[in-house]
Structure formats: structure tokens, C-alpha cells
Amino acid sequence: MNESGSLSIHSENIFPIIKKWLYSDHDIFVRELISNACDAITKLKKLDVMSEYTLPENTTFKVDVVLNEKDKTIKIIDNGIGMTAEEIKKYINQIAFSGAEDFLDKYKDKANQEQIIGHFGLGFYSAFMVAETVTIDTLSYEDGAAPALWECDGGTEFSLTEGSRTQRGTTITLHIGDDGKDFLNAYTLRTTIEKYCSFMPYDIFFIEEGKEEAKKEDASEEKEEQEEIKPLNDTNPLWLKHPNDCSEEDYKAFYKKVFMDFKEPLFWIHLNMDYPFNLKGILYFPKINNEFESMEGQIKLFNNQVFVADNIKEVIPEFLLLLKGVIDCPDLPLNVSRSFLQNDGFVKKISDYITKKVADKLTGLYKTENDNFKKFWGDIHPFVKFGSLKDNKFYDKVKDIIIYKSIYGEYVSLKDYMEKNKEKNKDKVFYVSDEQQQSQYIDLFKQYEMDAIVLDHSIDQAFMSHMEAQEQDVKFQRIDSDLSDHLKEASSEEDLKPATETLEKLFKDVLNNDTLKVKVESLKTEDLSSIMLLSEESRRMQEMSKMYGLGDLGANMPSDETLVLNNKNQLVQYLLTNNEDETKVDDIKMICEQLYDLALLSHKPLPPESMTKFIKRSNQLLSKLAL
Numbered sequence: 001m002n003e004s005g006s007l008s009i010h011s012e013n014i015f016p017i018i019k020k021w022l023y024s025d026h027d028i029f030v031r032e033l034i035s036n037a038c039d040a041i042t043k044l045k046k047l048d049v050m051s052e053y054t055l056p057e058n059t060t061f062k063v064d065v066v067l068n069e070k071d072k073t074i075k076i077i078d079n080g081i082g083m084t085a086e087e088i089k090k091y092i093n094q095i096a097f098s099g100a101e102d103f104l105d106k107y108k109d110k111a112n113q114e115q116i117i118g119h120f121g122l123g124f125y126s127a128f129m130v131a132e133t134v135t136i137d138t139l140s141y142e143d144g145a146a147p148a149l150w151e152c153d154g155g156t157e158f159s160l161t162e163g164s165r166t167q168r169g170t171t172i173t174l175h176i177g178d179d180g181k182d183f184l185n186a187y188t189l190r191t192t193i194e195k196y197c198s199f200m201p202y203d204i205f206f207i208e209e210g211k212e213e214a215k216k217e218d219a220s221e222e223k224e225e226q227e228e229i230k231p232l233n234d235t236n237p238l239w240l241k242h243p244n245d246c247s248e249e250d251y252k253a254f255y256k257k258v259f260m261d262f263k264e265p266l267f268w269i270h271l272n273m274d275y276p277f278n279l280k281g282i283l284y285f286p287k288i289n290n291e292f293e294s295m296e297g298q299i300k301l302f303n304n305q306v307f308v309a310d311n312i313k314e315v316i317p318e319f320l321l322l323l324k325g326v327i328d329c330p331d332l333p334l335n336v337s338r339s340f341l342q343n344d345g346f347v348k349k350i351s352d353y354i355t356k357k358v359a360d361k362l363t364g365l366y367k368t369e370n371d372n373f374k375k376f377w378g379d380i381h382p383f384v385k386f387g388s389l390k391d392n393k394f395y396d397k398v399k400d401i402i403i404y405k406s407i408y409g410e411y412v413s414l415k416d417y418m419e420k421n422k423e424k425n426k427d428k429v430f431y432v433s434d435e436q437q438q439s440q441y442i443d444l445f446k447q448y449e450m451d452a453i454v455l456d457h458s459i460d461q462a463f464m465s466h467m468e469a470q471e472q473d474v475k476f477q478r479i480d481s482d483l484s485d486h487l488k489e490a491s492s493e494e495d496l497k498p499a500t501e502t503l504e505k506l507f508k509d510v511l512n513n514d515t516l517k518v519k520v521e522s523l524k525t526e527d528l529s530s531i532m533l534l535s536e537e538s539r540r541m542q543e544m545s546k547m548y549g550l551g552d553l554g555a556n557m558p559s560d561e562t563l564v565l566n567n568k569n570q571l572v573q574y575l576l577t578n579n580e581d582e583t584k585v586d587d588i589k590m591i592c593e594q595l596y597d598l599a600l601l602s603h604k605p606l607p608p609e610s611m612t613k614f615i616k617r618s619n620q621l622l623s624k625l626a627l
């Protein structure tokens, strides 16, 4: 058989699908109907601009959302273009025939496409997700137009009669059913309007009908002078203004209002792009108080001032979601439900543009406001590092501005650090992961004018591996992983071998630990008796197993710790001289245990049982002094 033809759709089957399944959230009807109302106003204004219509003087455009809890109705009232009965038949009765597209088509040479939101010709029907019956009461702007009244109870039948409206515009009345009863709550409805419509282009007023009357009745004389109702939205959002017209205060106030963050942002980027796509927005770098505070940002995506959704990963690269901001892109290829995007090459271009702008801002700040850049670094470095891990292009752009705090409190670039310490460190980059715990090693480094950088954020482990993979000749090594030759005296290993053998045997016996590794070294300082070294490789292995929740496996892995005893230290010398003296067995035991614990302590916290023993032993040693 060889046949072709067009598919037929039965409206009674498809209608329930549109009503129930087209939109992911019930509250979408608020966005759809209010944006239709705004479109109706925009169209009328455009007709005026095109001299197809003359607006009466002193026209103020607005949208009223009127809730009547008692009558179970929500009305959306605009004073826009209105509709004739013919237009209702065309735009409303024909599902998926968009009047917005039709309007743009009709005036395509005169009107630019911007600002009109509607696109698919489906939004209106979202009303049936919450309403049992919907009426449209409308009067067109056209001279001599007759008012029209349309009513539909959600089936496929409608009635269209002459209406009674005398003012130009449209009133959509929703008779709310069970599915939408939540929206009869004033707070819910108001917050939903605020969620989607906070920046729509015409004033939106929220009115509670029954409540207004009740209030008026028991209002006192003074209160009689009605407080002026304020619109819920800001019709001219900051991101649409030219950056030159925005003050620092404007940016900060906008940030506080939109993100309800009482801390001031560190700095921001005003995105303002007209070509090859239209994109406006403001991205803020938030202040982070501590590492444990949520690093989650919030990027609100708008399409022509209509809120689409938060944190859409297709447009905003993942690492930028740590920032807070708004992005308005009228050119977004949204699908019908608007909360999803058609993931095409265009979206990738938008995302690349945003990434580039952020990198440019950071490098610009580094060059022109270096002091501020350093001041902000504590807050922004996790973001920069996360971005470097996630996006190679971003890394390439920012790699030269990544700085590191040294143990002397100065900020250095990796290049400068390596150059400065080339002689002492070769290609090694010594780092500290916990300034407090590793303070003994830091002191040692400082004593011999060595330098290390502080990498103490949870992202730093992954970042170091990334740097080692990206940059040849960079090898990170924790400050307690090995002894630099610069800390040791130039004595040969052979000379110290007998001491090492003696003390290794002694410590193994006393501590009852057969696997313990001991090494005697001749350090330049006499003050330090013992330190513990753990090779970089095995520490990373341990950390990795911890990270992937393989704690026990990590514990069972052979530890690569080495107890280093300083040949120059008095206590170590005492052990070497007296380890065979039977009369001093108890003292020797105590010294060994204490030196081991001290070395361990500057390396990691002691387990509870060892800590108790350590404190008890410390007290015993002190009492010896007092005797």
C-alpha cells in the first residue's frame, strides 16, 4: 500500500493533555495570563508608535490581579489591545494558533520582535489547570468594536456572546476548581506573581476583593485616606539599564532585594550584549563567610523580563551557578513550557559568552585593582578553581591570575613562587593544608627562609591534581612529606646509619610496633626532637579513600609514615647514649613514647586513647621536674 495524507487530531482527546501535561507546574498559569496581559499592552503601544492607533492622553497601563476568595475567582484585568469576537475565534478557539506570532507577522516590517512574549499559542489554556470555567470579557481598541464574552468550562464547547465591557482591554476570569484551590490563598497567589512577574514591563497590582471592602468598613477616619497600593513589580529592572546609568548603590540594593542576602556582594559584572544575540544581566560574586556555608549560588533566567527558571544548566555553565545573578535573554530557544530549552548550538554560544565575560572581569580586576583582587581572593578562589576544573577554556583564561597565599601572608603567583624558590625547591611546590596543625613545619621553614603556600580549601586537593596534569614540571608536596636538604646538615647517610638502626630497634620495642619506620637526621636546628613525615603519594591515597568513603580500606593500607629523629637534639642524644642502661629503662620508655606522640601531633590529631595517655604522661614528666 502506498498512501500519504495528514494526521487528524481529535480536540476532545488532545485538550486534556494540553491542560494537564503541557506545563510542569500548576502555578505557570499566573505567568502565562499576566504575560498575555502585558503583551496586549505592548501591542497597543506598538500600534501607537506605528501610527496605527492614537493612545488617549494620560493613558497609564496596568494589570490588575483580583482575588475573590469567597467567590473562588481570580481575575486578570488589562487595559491593552482587547479582542474582537473574530479575534477570539481565531486566537483562542484555534488552539496553538498564536495571536502574538500573527501580530508580528502582520506588522513585521514595522514592529521589531522584541518585547512580545507569546509565541506558541498555548499559554492561555494553562488557565484550565486551575480553573473549572474561564471567561474572557474583552473590548477591542478598534473603532466601533463590540464587546465580546467568551466562556468555556474546560470541555471542547465554548459560548461566545456579546459582552458588556465599556473600557478597552480584557478581563480573564478564572472560576477556580479543586485543582487550583491553593491559589485562592492570597499569600500563595501573591508570591507566585512575585516569582514570575517581579520584573514584567507594566505595573501589576494585587487586589483582594472581599478584603478591601471589609477593611474599608472598619477603617478609622485617618485610615480612610487610603494608603496607595503599590505595584508588585519593578517595571524597569536594573539589568536593562545602561551600565553607565547604574550606581554602586543601585547594584547593591538590587542584589539585596533579589537575593535577600544581607551581606554585600564583592563585585559584579553587568552583561550587556546586543549582537549576535540579545542578552542582558548582572552577575554578582557573593561574599562567602566560611567554607561550610553553602556555596550554592542562584542564577535567575528571564526571557523578556518574564522569569523562566533558576539555575538552568544549559545556559549557565555549572561552575557559574556558584554566583548570584539575573540573565535576561529574549532570544532563548525556549520550548513550550518555557522552563526547558532546546539544547542547540545557540545555547552553547550564550554559555560561552557568559564564561568569557566572567574570565575577562576577573583578569581585568587582577590588572587594574590588584589590591582589591587580593582582598577578594579568599572568597573567589573556590569559584575560580572550580571553574578551572570544569572548563578548560576558562582555565586558560584565568591561569595567570590564580594566586596563592604564602606562609608569610603574601600573595604570589605559582610562577613567581617557583622562580623565587627554584634553587631550594627545584620543581617542588611546598604547601600547607592546615596552618594550625602544621605550624611546627611552618616554623621550621621560616627559620631557614623557605617558603610554602597555603592550600587549605576542600577544593584544593582536586585543584592540585589538575594543576599537575595541566602544567608540566609542577609537583605539589605537603610541607610534612619530606625534609628539604635545606633543613638538614650536610652529613652523609652512612654516618647516621648506626644511630638509625639503634633508635629504630628501640622505638619498635617500646611502642610495640614492628612496622614503624625510623630515620635519624641531622637537622640544622637543635630544638626539634622528632617529626613525622608521610610521603605525598600515600597521603593522597589515604585522602582519596576517605573522600570516596573507603575509610577502612584507607586505614588498612600500609602507612608510609616515617618518624624522623633529630641527631642534634639533646633528648635524641640522651636516647642514643643511654638506651642500654638498665637503670633508665622507665625514663627511656617515657621519652620514646612522648617523642612519638609529639611527632604525630603536629601531623594529625591523636586518637582519643592515645591522647589520654599523652596527657597523663605529660603530667608525669612535669612532676619529675617538681621533685
Ligand SMILES: Nc1ncnc2c1ncn2[C@@H]1O[C@H](COP(=O)(O)OP(=O)(O)OP(=O)(O)O)[C@@H](O)[C@H]1O
Binding pocket: 032, 036, 037, 040, 078, 080, 081, 082, 083, 091, 092, 097, 098, 099, 100, 101, 117, 118, 119, 120, 121, 122, 123, 124, 125, 170
Ligand atoms: N489579555 C489578552 N488581551 C488580548 N489578546 C489576548 C489576551 N490573552 C490572549 N490573547 C490572544 O490570544 C492569543 C493566544 O494566547 P496564548 O497565551 O494561548 O498564546 P501566545 O501568547 O500567543 O503564546 P504562548 O503560548 O507562548 O503564550 C494571544 O496570542 C493573543 O492574541
